Amino acid sequence: MESEKKWDLFALASIPLIMTLGNSMFIPVLPNIENRLNITKFQSSMIISIYSITSIFLIPIAGFLSDKFGRKKIIIPSLIITGIGGAVSGIGSWLFPNPYWIIIIGRFTQGIGSSGAFPVVIPTVGDMFKDDRDVSKGLGIIETSNTFGKVLSPILGSFLAAIVWFMPFIAIAVFALISILLVTFLVKVPKKNDNDKKENLREYINNLKNIFREKGKWLTGIFFGGLVAMFVLFGFLFYFTSTLEDRYQIQGMTRGLILAVPLLALCLSSFTIGKVIGKRKVLMKWIILFGNLVSACSLVLLSFFDNFIMLIVTLSIAGIGIGAALPCLDALVTEGIEKLHRGCITCILSSTRLLGVAVGPPISAILIKLNNNTLFYVLAASNALSALITMLLVKPKS
Numbered sequence: 001m002e003s004e005k006k007w008d009l010f011a012l013a014s015i016p017l018i019m020t021l022g023n024s025m026f027i028p029v030l031p032n033i034e035n036r037l038n039i040t041k042f043q044s045s046m047i048i049s050i051y052s053i054t055s056i057f058l059i060p061i062a063g064f065l066s067d068k069f070g071r072k073k074i075i076i077p078s079l080i081i082t083g084i085g086g087a088v089s090g091i092g093s094w095l096f097p098n099p100y101w102i103i104i105i106g107r108f109t110q111g112i113g114s115s116g117a118f119p120v121v122i123p124t125v126g127d128m129f130k131d132d133r134d135v136s137k138g139l140g141i142i143e144t145s146n147t148f149g150k151v152l153s154p155i156l157g158s159f160l161a162a163i164v165w166f167m168p169f170i171a172i173a174v175f176a177l178i179s180i181l182l183v184t185f186l187v188k189v190p191k192k193n194d195n196d197k198k199e200n201l202r203e204y205i206n207n208l209k210n211i212f213r214e215k216g217k218w219l220t221g222i223f224f225g226g227l228v229a230m231f232v233l234f235g236f237l238f239y240f241t242s243t244l245e246d247r248y249q250i251q252g253m254t255r256g257l258i259l260a261v262p263l264l265a266l267c268l269s270s271f272t273i274g275k276v277i278g279k280r281k282v283l284m285k286w287i288i289l290f291g292n293l294v295s296a297c298s299l300v301l302l303s304f305f306d307n308f309i310m311l312i313v314t315l316s317i318a319g320i321g322i323g324a325a326l327p328c329l330d331a332l333v334t335e336g337i338e339k340l341h342r343g344c345i346t347c348i349l350s351s352t353r354l355l356g357v358a359v360g361p362p363i364s365a366i367l368i369k370l371n372n373n374t375l376f377y378v379l380a381a382s383n384a385l386s387a388l389i390t391m392l393l394v395k396p397k398s
Helices: 003-024 030-037 041-069 071-095 100-114 118-128 132-163 167-186 201-246 252-276 281-302 308-336 339-370 372-393
Strands: none
Touching: 003 041, 003 071, 003 100, 003 118, 003 132, 003 167, 030 041, 030 201, 041 071, 041 100, 041 118, 041 201, 041 339, 071 100, 071 118, 071 167, 100 167, 118 132, 118 308, 118 339, 132 167, 132 252, 132 308, 201 252, 201 281, 201 308, 201 339, 201 372, 252 308, 281 308, 281 372, 308 339, 339 372
């Protein structure tokens, strides 16, 4: 990897870290928020979901704008909006006795900002390097930063909430400011070729149609894989934090540390796979397929056991499977789409992932009311379906 780009990668890696903290940090504190605001599990799940729902629709637009005007010009304003959203939720929680809807408005605003931040990072890394192996390594670092944020988030969220319950919202604004400074001063935008074609919106949409006409099958498989990975991850995390609170009465930092265990497994898996896949696209396909099967088997296994240790072990195995698939999904898209349209296609991938994040917690909240095994089987079936679709649709040539 080019040594002069390491600081650029460091700054860019702060974005997925902070964006992940800005969402996953709330998972361990949702039970606290439920008790503080006297709201239901479904209402608390919407604090996670509204952030993701907002981003789903705006991410493709951010991708188009980043392709047209430049990555950095989209990332920095987006980080500013993210910080404003965190401040609205935090200050509203401090000043108002019943701040649920103010929190939702702030999270909505934060979602607007996040749509132009993390999703644009992936094509930025693709633009920075000429060698596919460097791209894969760079994306591995970005994905590891993302997953490390997931490991850190339950610990940090629990710690901040122990100070005051709305402190995680305030922290979002502080973290966003840090990332703004890093990106502003450390990220050097690759010079554009004067001969590069600049498309208007109509030309852009027509070219995207052509891309989907030519590559739609395997892109559909990748998009579905991203959706399922996040649906399963946030589905079982919501179940996990609720179980630790309701059944085992584990609270505070202890709950955050326990939640971090399967996420640490996910992070290590993602980092390792990102280092070894290189540009071997066929290998990427099989890692995605087997990662889904590993996750599915572990979730089915969970239905046969009813003890605390097996809960952690099986969810950690599921995390390993999901973590293995994530960098492969990123790399297949980044290396399979030309730079001109890479921003929009990778942003669509991010949108499908966020759809999984959005539906995971509320669906889990509904299924938990039926019984836990129903939730496990739905999550496992989703992984199995993703493995089947990967096998049928994703057929890389090299």
